Amino acid sequence: xxxxxxxxxxxxxxxxxxxxxxxxxxxxxxxxxxxxxxxxxxxxxxxxxxxxxxxxxxxxxxxxxxxxxxxxxxxxxxxxxxxxxxxxxxxxxxxxxxxxxxxxxxxxxxxxxxxxxxxxxxxxxxxxxxxxxxxxxxxxxxxxxxxxxxxxxxxxxxxxxxxxxxxxxxxxxxxxxxxxxxxxxxxxxxxxxxxxxxxxxxxxxxxxxxxxxxxxxxxxxxxxxxxxxxxxxxxxxxxxxxxxxxxxxxxxxxxxxxxxxxxxxxxxxxxxxxxxxxxxxxxxxxxxxxxxxxxxxxxxxxxxxxxxxxxxxxxxxxxxxxxxxxxxxxxxxxxxxxxxxxxxxxxxxxxxxxxxxxxxxxxxxxxxxxxxxxxxxxxxxxxxxxxxxxxxxxxxxxxxxxxxxxxxxxxxxxxxxxxxxxxxxxxxxxxxxxxxxxxxxxxxxxxxxxxxxxxxxxxxxxxxxxxxxxxxxxxxxxxxxxxxxxxxxxxxxxxxxxxxxxxxxxxxxxxxxxxxxxxxxxxxxxxxxxxxxxxxxxxxxxxxxxxxxxxxxxxxxxxxxxxxxxxxxxxxxxxxxxxxxxxxxxxxxxxxxxxxxxxxxxxxxxxxxxxxxxxxxxxxxxxxxxxxxxxxxxxxxxxxxxxxxxxxxxxxxxxxxxxxxxxxxxxxxxxxxxxxxxxxxxxxxxxxxxxxxxxxxxxxxxxxxxxxxxxxxxxxxxxxxxxxxxxxxxxxxxx
Amino acid sequence: xxxxxxxxxxxxxxxxxxxxxxxxxxxxxxxxxxxxxxxxxxxxxxxxxxxxxxxxxxxxxxxxxxxxxxxxxxxxxxxxxxxxxxxxxxxxxxxxxxxxxxxxxxxxxxxxxxxxxxxxxxxxxxxxxxxxxxxxxxxxxxxxxxxxxxxxxxxxxxxxxxxxxxxxxxxxxxxxxxxxxxxxxxxxxxxxxxxxxxxxxxxxxxxxxxxxxxxxxxxxxxxxxxxxxxx
Numbered sequence: 001x002x003x004x005x006x007x008x009x010x011x012x013x014x015x016x017x018x019x020x021x022x023x024x025x026x027x028x029x030x031x032x033x034x035x036x037x038x039x040x041x042x043x044x045x046x047x048x049x050x051x052x053x054x055x056x057x058x059x060x061x062x063x064x065x066x067x068x069x070x071x072x073x074x075x076x077x078x079x080x081x082x083x084x085x086x087x088x089x090x091x092x093x094x095x096x097x098x099x100x101x102x103x104x105x106x107x108x109x110x111x112x113x114x115x116x117x118x119x120x121x122x123x124x125x126x127x128x129x130x131x132x133x134x135x136x137x138x139x140x141x142x143x144x145x146x147x148x149x150x151x152x153x154x155x156x157x158x159x160x161x162x163x164x165x166x167x168x169x170x171x172x173x174x175x176x177x178x179x180x181x182x183x184x185x186x187x188x189x190x191x192x193x194x195x196x197x198x199x200x201x202x203x204x205x206x207x208x209x210x211x212x213x214x215x216x217x218x219x220x221x222x223x224x225x226x227x228x229x230x231x232x233x234x235x236x237x238x239x240x241x242x243x244x245x246x247x248x249x250x251x252x253x254x255x256x257x258x259x260x261x262x263x264x265x266x267x268x269x270x271x272x273x274x275x276x277x278x279x280x281x282x283x284x285x286x287x288x289x290x291x292x293x294x295x296x297x298x299x300x301x302x303x304x305x306x307x308x309x310x311x312x313x314x315x316x317x318x319x320x321x322x323x324x325x326x327x328x329x330x331x332x333x334x335x336x337x338x339x340x341x342x343x344x345x346x347x348x349x350x351x352x353x354x355x356x357x358x359x360x361x362x363x364x365x366x367x368x369x370x371x372x373x374x375x376x377x378x379x380x381x382x383x384x385x386x387x388x389x390x391x392x393x394x395x396x397x398x399x400x401x402x403x404x405x406x407x408x409x410x411x412x413x414x415x416x417x418x419x420x421x422x423x424x425x426x427x428x429x430x431x432x433x434x435x436x437x438x439x440x441x442x443x444x445x446x447x448x449x450x451x452x453x454x455x456x457x458x459x460x461x462x463x464x465x466x467x468x469x470x471x472x473x474x475x476x477x478x479x480x481x482x483x484x485x486x487x488x489x490x491x492x493x494x495x496x497x498x499x500x501x502x503x504x505x506x507x508x509x510x511x512x513x514x515x516x517x518x519x520x521x522x523x524x525x526x527x528x529x530x531x532x533x534x535x536x537x538x539x540x541x542x543x544x545x546x547x548x549x550x551x552x553x554x555x556x557x558x559x560x561x562x563x564x565x566x567x568x569x570x571x572x573x574x575x576x577x578x579x580x581x582x583x584x585x586x587x588x589x590x591x592x593x594x595x596x597x598x599x600x601x602x603x604x605x606x607x608x609x610x611x612x613x614x615x616x617x618x619x620x621x622x623x624x625x626x627x628x629x630x631x632x633x634x635x636x637x638x639x640x641x642x643x644x645x646x647x648x649x650x651x652x653x654x655x656x657x658x659x660x661x662x663x664x665x666x667x668x669x670x671x672x673x674x675x676x677x678x679x680x681x682x683x684x685x686x687x688x689x690x691x692x693x694x695x696x697x698x699x700x701x702x703x704x705x706x707x708x709x710x711x712x713x714x715x716x717x718x719x720x721x722x723x724x725x726x727x728x729x730x731x732x733x734x735x
Numbered sequence: 736x737x738x739x740x741x742x743x744x745x746x747x748x749x750x751x752x753x754x755x756x757x758x759x760x761x762x763x764x765x766x767x768x769x770x771x772x773x774x775x776x777x778x779x780x781x782x783x784x785x786x787x788x789x790x791x792x793x794x795x796x797x798x799x800x801x802x803x804x805x806x807x808x809x810x811x812x813x814x815x816x817x818x819x820x821x822x823x824x825x826x827x828x829x830x831x832x833x834x835x836x837x838x839x840x841x842x843x844x845x846x847x848x849x850x851x852x853x854x855x856x857x858x859x860x861x862x863x864x865x866x867x868x869x870x871x872x873x874x875x876x877x878x879x880x881x882x883x884x885x886x887x888x889x890x891x892x893x894x895x896x897x898x899x900x901x902x903x904x905x906x907x908x909x910x911x912x913x914x915x916x917x918x919x920x921x922x923x924x925x926x927x928x929x930x931x932x933x934x935x936x937x938x939x940x941x942x943x944x945x946x947x948x949x950x951x952x953x954x955x956x957x958x959x960x961x962x963x964x965x966x
Contacts, residue, residue, distance in 0.1 A: 146845045150876070151786040153747025237745050237789025327768075329744055416845045418876045420938070421784075423751045426946045437946060439754065552946070642905070 002027060010037035016365060023360045031346060031353040034298035035361060038264035039271055042528050045364025048494040049526045052507045060520035062483050062548070065186070070109045070179075071522025073484045075548060078438070079183050080445060081115040084123070084176035084488040084544040086527035090231045091173040095140025099173050100148040100234035104306050106177040107154060108260035111243050112309065114187035114250050115179030118422060119436055120149050122159035122175050123449040123488070123542045127168025129405045129732050134163075137171050138733065144234075145175075146416045151236035152243070156417035157425050157434035159449050163405045166457075169532025174488040176544040178447060180438065187250050190257040190277035191312040191338045198270075198281055198336040199318065201249075201325045202242050202308040205266075206291030208232050210302045238307040238330070245328040246309060252324075254317035261308040267301045267361070269310035270336075274344055274358035277312075281358070283336035286349040297348040312338060371504050372497035381458060383578055383592030390659050394630075394706075394713045397586055401627045401663065402634060402721060403728035404585045409639075412730040430639055431557045432474040432623055435549065444552035446480035448545055452626065453538035454579045455594035460502045462594045464509030464541045466667055469602045470625060471545035472517050476606040477621040477670060479555045479613040480547025482517050485510075487524040487543055492536025494528045502539040503528075510541060516599045519545065556613045558622035559640035560647065563700040565619055566679050567647060570605045571669030572692050573629060575656035581626045582663035595667050602668040604691035609670050611685045617678040624669040630662040630706065630714060632671055637704050638722040646701035646718055653694065654708045661708065673699055736963050738764040739777040741807075741823075743798045748784035748820065748940060755940045756781075760956055769801040778963050779816040780807060782823025784876070784938060794837060794879045795826035804830055816860055816959060817932045821877055824924070824934030833927055833934045834892070835884035840877070841917030847876040849948065850915055852900040852923045852937055853907050859899060859926060860962045861933045864954040870907050871900075871951035873937040875915060875923075880936040882918040882925075892925060900924035900935055 007017045010033065020028050020036050028036065039045055046053065058066050062073035065081070072081035087102025103120060110117045122145055127134040149156045154177070191198065208231075249255055257277060259269045266288070274281045285300050295303075313321050318334055325332035339345075344361070346354035391397045401407055414429040426444060427435035433448035450471040456463030472482035487510060492499035514521055530537045549555060560567075577583050578592020612618045624632040629652075638644050652661060674682060679695065686693035697706075704721060706714035740752045749766065756764040767774070774780065787798035798804070804826075811817050811832055819827040827833045840846055849872055854865040865871075884892065892898050900923040904913040914921045916936075924935030939952030 150845055150847075150878075151745070151747075151789060153785060235789070237786060237791070240747065240786070240789075241744050415848055418845070418847045420847060420874050420876060420941050420947070421747055421751070423754065423941055423944070423947060428948070439758075 002033060007033060010034065011041055012037050016040060019365065029353055031298040031301055032356055034302050035267045035354060035356065038267050038302055039361040040364040044264050044268055046526060047364050047367050048369050048528065050366045051368065052504060055507060055511050056521040057511065057514050058520055060484055060518045064484060064520035064522050066522050070113050073522060074183055077183050079115065079181045079186050080178065080546060081110055081113045081181060082176065082178040082486055082544065082546060083109050083523035084174050084486045084542060085109065085525040086488050086490055087173045087175065088171060088490065088527055088530055091141050092137065092171050094231040095137045096144040096147065097231055097233055099141040099144030101232045101306055102173050102175045103145055103148040104234045104236065104239050105262045106175045107152060107239065108262060110177045110179035111246050112187065112189065112258050112260040113179065113181065114185050115181035116247060117154045117177050117179045117243065118424060119178045119447060120154050120156040120175065121447060121449050121544065122156065122173065123451065124159065124161045125167045125172035125540065126163050128165050129163050131168060134168060135733055141171065141173055142413050142416060148234050148236045150418040152240045153421050155419045155421050155425055157419050157436065158429050158447060161410050161413060162453065164538060166538045169534055170530045170537050172490050172537065172540060174542045176449060176486065178546065185250065187255065188257050189259040189273055191273040191279045191281060192256055192277040193338055194340045195315045196256060196338045197313045197315060197318050197334045198283065198338065199311040199313050199321060199332055200288055200308065200335045201311060201332045202330055203235065203238050203305060204289040204291040204331060205300055205303045205305045207295065207299055207303060208305050210299055210304065232304045232306050234306050241328040241330055242307050242309065245325045245330055248324045249321050252320055254314045254321060255311055256314060257312040259310050261310060263304060265301065265303045265305065271344055271358050271361040273310060273312060275362040278342065280339035280341045280343040281336050282339055282345045284347050287333050287335045289331045289333060297346065297353040301346065369494055369500045370497045371501040373501055374498035380591060381593050385577055388577060388587060390657060391586065394662065395716050397663065398630050398634065398714055398716065399720065399724045401581060401585060401631055403724040404581060405729055405732060406581055407627045407631055408728040409726050410729060411726065412733060426552065427478060427555060427557055432477040433480065435478050435555050437552050442552055444549040444555065446475045446478040446547040446549060448474040449542055450474060451540055451542040453540040454590060456506055456541065457538040458579045458592065459594035460505035460539050461509040462597055464506040465513040466594060466597055467541060467543045468510060468513035468517065469597060469599065469667060470623065471543045473606055473623045473670065475545060475547030476609045477556060477558065477623050478547065479610065480549045481610060482519050483546050483548045485514055485519045485521045485543055485545050487521055487541055489524065489526045490530050490537065490540040490542065491528055492531045499536050506539055506541040513599065554614050554616060556618055556621045558636055559620055560636050560645040560673050560699045561619040563645065565673045565699045566676055566695055567649065567697045567699060568672040568674065568682060569669060569694045569696045570608055570672065570686060570691050572666065573653065573656060573661050573664065574666045575660045576664050576666060577660055580628065580663060580665045582628065582659065595665050597667045604689045605668045605670055607689045608686045608691040609672065612672065612682045617681055618672050618674050620673045622671045624671065626665065628663040628665050634704055634721045636671055638718055638725060644718045644722060645699050646703045647697055647699050648701065648705045649697035650707040651696050652708055658708055658713060736762055736778050736960065737776055738762055738779050738781065739767045739774065740764060740781040740783055741767045741769060741803055743769045743787035743801060745787045745789055746783050746785035748938065751940045752781045752783045755943050755956060759943055759953065760960060762960065767803060769803045772802050772806045774806045774810045779818065779959055780810060782819040782826050784821030784823060787822055787826065794822060795829035798826045799830040811932050814929060814931050818861065819934040820938055820940065821936055824936055825879060827932065827934045832932050833925060834888050835882055837879045838881040838883050839879050840881050845878045846915055848874065850875045850937060851903050851905050853903040853909060855898050855901055856896050859930055861955050861958050862899060863962060864958045868907060870903060870905065872949040873939065873942045873952050875937050877936055880916040880918060882922045884919060889919065895928050897925050897928065898922055899926055899933060
């Protein structure tokens with residue numbers, strides 16, 4: 001008889017335990033109990049979120065591939081496969097290894113689909129940077145990403161980094177990987193064909209990471225708990241060899257199915273491959289290569305040791321596949337075979353330790369979670385703008401915003417990542433989106449991640465829509481058409497109705513915005529229980545978006561290029577300050593509503609930007625986001641270190657408060673610069689698309705000068721802007 | 736004329752080098768697995784960047800024991816051309832094919848960025864298409880690029896004009912301000928006394944196409960081709 005404390009400690013509820021007994025018609029064996037606990041965990045089985053995730057659009061502009069470890073889209077003869085996944089709790093517990101294995105895990109999700117990984121992005125969130133502990137976490141996470149990503153030879157080309165007190169005690173590390181495959185070479189995560197062999201390949205199995213997904217990822221953090229043994233240890237060298245060996249093995253055509261062993265390790269790979277192929281499997285654990293002696297069968301089944309794959313290989317072709325892995329110095333052992341009865345039979349040196357219908361493991365229970373609008377929201381959303389005192393010294397405000405850790409340059413971080421390996425990165429980190437050429441074609445892809453979680457906190461539905469809209473806008477500014485989305489949904493405890501209300505509303509926001517932009521959500525990940533003693537993190541639905549550029553020579557970057565060019569603002573500056581970095585940094589307030597968003601206006605601005613870039617009319621394009629118009633202008637002046645270029649802005653529409661004009665975060669705005677000959681052509685494109693168009697100034701000189709109401713309201717030399725923007729993050733991390 | 740690029744487990748710039756030679760130079764190139772020992776028929780061997788064997792020990796310290804390395808000694812001793820880039824340079828140092836050693840970068844971080852280097856010696860197999868003191872914009876990406884050699888060794892490098900590249904400012908100043916990793920006297924690349932083996936930390940294969948922000952590195956490959964065509 002298994003005691004309630006035992007199954008509860010594995011994260012199973014009383015009802016779930018009853019259900020297991022119903023399925024098995026008996027008490028589970030210890031290994032079986034362990035297998036159910038991980039497969040039904042929030043991390044693997046999505047019991048609280050599955051019903052809502054079904055609503056995400058599965059079709060869009062490009063044919064979508066959905067359903068396995070990673071999803072993707074088909075573009076010509078290629079499949080672009082991508083996914084983003086969280087590794088939050090492991091990174092909070094052990095920053096370096098937590099982040100490193102987050103990167104390793106997401107890379108495996110890509111090459112297990114048969115795609116060569118071509119780029120990584122990281123969306124990171126930490127508590128306030130002034131705290132030494134948060135600095136320690138930041139440094140550890142960055143170290144883990146560089147340690148793993150650099151060695152494995154996949155360029156880390158972009159991402160985002162935000163700081164907010166809500167992440168103190170629960171940082172977020174969301175890693176995204178993109179891969180490319182010939183359409184015909186895509187691999188499936190399934191086991192099929194009676195008698196075909198199940199081969200275990202890669203690193204040996206140890207006790208690292210046992211219960212990582214059920215215990216660590218599916219619970220709140222409580223202080224003082226020792227969770228370090230649940231964090232896995234990464235070995236990027238083995239992963240690099242595993243990538244090459246796996247892709248080589250897939251080339252043979254003998255691999256029927258393949259799946260990486262990530263969360264829930266062997267349990268997940270065996271049950272999900274069997275279930276997907278409507279097959280069963282006989283597995284002998286005695287053959288599994290071990291790092292440690294005396295491991296219990298349930299430990300072998302739950303281990304989250306890294307850099308391991310499970311393959312279903314055509315009978316009689318085992319030798320060919322083993323030869324490839326052996327060449328790369330990796331284990332490859334036949335540990336079982338495919339059966340037809342749908343039953344997963346796990347033996348440990350001949351002794352049966354589990355016998356479960358594979359479908360019952362992969363069909364985790366699904367719950368309708370109660371939700372309720374948080375009581376604090378009404379008070380939070382109330383902002384009397386008239387009581388916000390307008391600053392006297394706008395220069396000072398701009399410099400303070402540029403040095404805010406959320407706005408300042410992240411070069412200290414991305415400069416430690418190899419962002420050029422594979423020689424495809426044609427727009428390097430530091431612009432709105434990174435751009436990668438696809439060798440052998442005229443095409444390129446642009447990639448970005450985006451989420452302003454403060455907006456989502458104030459208004460989950462609109463905040464999530466803005467995340468999608470801004471990601472698409474970033475891509476448009478690079479010259480790319482938004483194509484498809486992956487989402488990484490980071491929230492608090494789903495059992496608390498106010499947290500679930502946030503989750504629900506964010507999903508609805510993503511659903512509506514993705515439908516509008518015709519971008520399928522091809523993959524994703526849900527991370528609940530992101531809470532510390534301070535409460536839940538801000539709701540953070542990170543959007544990873546891919547855009548397609550049909551002509552790789554027509555791309556664009558955010559910095560001004562030439563003297564004496566026209567500067568155009570597309571879009572409207574509204575009198576709004578809610579949720580802005582300005583309100584937070586200068587007035588110490590997180591209040592008001594998220595910025596207004598009209599998707600038709602958004603589309604008009606993006607279409608105009610895109611068409612103008614494609615016609616070769618534009619020298620630079622930059623979207624207005626955190627810090628508003630003034631920060632965006634400053635970034636356009638200074639972000640190309642080798643060719644900083646000033647601007648004179650003398651034709652703003654000054655009917656609104658100046659602080660809202662300069663620092664408000666109205667959406668759907670893009671700053672373009674272009675040769676004088678192009679101005680009218682761009683105006684025509686804007687008119688055709690019904691996008692608000694305004695000539696606001698000219699490039700040139702060595703300072704940023706903004707005139708409003710006939711006064712020089714901003715007048716700052718480029719060196720001063722550059723110093724604050726470039727040096728402040730490094731300074732704050734080091735002190 | 737045939738190029739070969741060695742693939743150690745953990746190499747990660749092998750495919751980039753392969754691409755440059757095959758698709759940009761339009762010259763034949765083959766991968767050489769680190770266990771292969773036959774180097775006959777090759778005119779130039781590239782040791783690519785990456786993390787051979789994970790570089791968990793000293794960089795390049797394990798790779799030097801790969802079977803291919805024995806053949807590479809013989810290849811180099813016959814005066815054939817060898818170029819080691821980044822991890823390849825580190826391996827050449829460990830193997831003793833080039834003098835000196837590599838320390839961790841002075842600020843103890845991995846650095847990836849475009850750097851500038853100055854062609855100190857253009858009278859080489861590898862730089863004959865550059866003018867003397869020509870400045871190259873070229874990416875670096877390494878954790879251990881802090882070149883070191885003892886005083887005696889340094890004197891020898893100078894006497895024999897073995898210092899090929901030095902880090903510099905965009906205008907060519909070689910002061911410490913423009914030294915990204917702390918390398919002794921801003922040294923970015925050296926060759927052996929005989930002039931047929933070059934090691935350099937910057938990546939010419941990442942700066943051989945305009946789309947990547949610089950084409951300055953292609954002349955290294957073209958110099959090799961030119962030299963091979965004229966012997």
